[in-house]
Amino acid sequence: MAETGEEKPVMIFFYWPEEDRFSENKSISNQVRRCIEMEEKVLSDYSVRRKAEKFHCCKSSVRELPRELRKKYKVRLVPKVIFFDLEGKEIWHFTSTSIEPEKVAEKMREILDNCGKSDREEKQEEKPEEKKEKKQR
Numbered sequence: 001m002a003e004t005g006e007e008k009p010v011m012i013f014f015y016w017p018e019e020d021r022f023s024e025n026k027s028i029s030n031q032v033r034r035c036i037e038m039e040e041k042v043l044s045d046y047s048v049r050r051k052a053e054k055f056h057c058c059k060s061s062v063r064e065l066p067r068e069l070r071k072k073y074k075v076r077l078v079p080k081v082i083f084f085d086l087e088g089k090e091i092w093h094f095t096s097t098s099i100e101p102e103k104v105a106e107k108m109r110e111i112l113d114n115c116g117k118s119d120r121e122e123k124q125e126e127k128p129e130e131k132k133e134k135k136q137r
Helices: 026-043 046-052 067-072 101-114 120-124 128-136
Strands: 010-015 056-061 080-084 090-094
Touching (some): 026 101, 046 101, 080 101, 090 101
Antiparallel strands (some): 010 080, 080 090
16 A cells, blocks of 8 residues: 555544634534544554554545545544555544543554564553653662
8 A cells, every 4th residue: 555665554644734723613623623632642642652653654634635535534524543454455443532542552553463563572561651660669
């Protein structure tokens, strides 16, 4: 699917741009708020970021997304994150900002395992704050 040379699964984050947060359209302004929340609470999580290093990651504004692609990937509301395998087949997506980052990281690990791209030692890796806590003890 990706043309960067290295075969990796793909993760696409569909969002509304922040500049639309003051839109008169309440649906759009709510979606912008949810997109910001998704980035801050889920996609910025250490475990999710570490797993994302093994994916081709893209961020796509729905404002600039052609209608046929919106329809193809069923992007009706955002935020929406879609994962594709090495052949470009959609294998999982989520839209909720209340999803736990741990669930996302675990699902990403499963996707990597299924693509033969996982790194077993990462499973036990500690977050930086956990390492710092142990040092202080």
